[in-house]
Amino acid sequence: MAVEKQVVIITEAAAFRIKEMMEHNEEQGAFLRVGVNGGGCSGLTYGMSFTTEKNDDDILDNQHGLEIVVAGEDAPILAGTKIDYKQSLMGGGFTIDNPNAIANCGCGTSFKAAARPAEPQPCE
Structure with a gap:
């Protein structure tokens, strides 16, 4: 049975952009x-x-009218x-600030967490 709890914090700007993407991809009603x-x-x-499936170990949340699911094993990380979501003259993009990341890579696409050791892979 899924549990309701806040794991991640989605800002209003990010929720607005995610909803736009859902509409564009005809994924209204899906979970993030x-x-x-x-x-x-x-x-x-x-x-x-975007997904229409939720698993028994998923943690559910609703922020800014957006249904969010996080796998139970990912919640501690x-x-x-x-x-x-930040917009600039160069375009826009999502930013992720994780207090559990103990190191971030130079290219900005991966991180290291004490709660889940993982094998580094070559940057592409």
């Missing part, structure tokens, strides 16, 4: 899945995707992580 995958030069990478 936030997770951690192995890979990158520091060992772990973030993942965000993502606890307190803030996801924002």
Whole structure:
């Protein structure tokens, strides 16, 4: 049975952009899945995707009208992580601030966390 709890913090700007992407991809009503995958030069990478499935161990949350799911095994690594969307003259993009990351790679796409050791991979 899924548990309701806040793991990640989605800013209003990020939620607005995610909802725009959902509409563009005709994914209204889907969950936003936030997770951690192995890979990158520091060992772990973030993942965000749309899904209609939720698993028994998922943690559910609703922020700014956005339904968010996080796998139970990823929750300790993502606890307190803030996801924002910033727009600049060069374009826009999501930023992720994870208080559990003990190191970030130079290219900015992967991180290392004490809670889940992972094997670093070559940068692409």
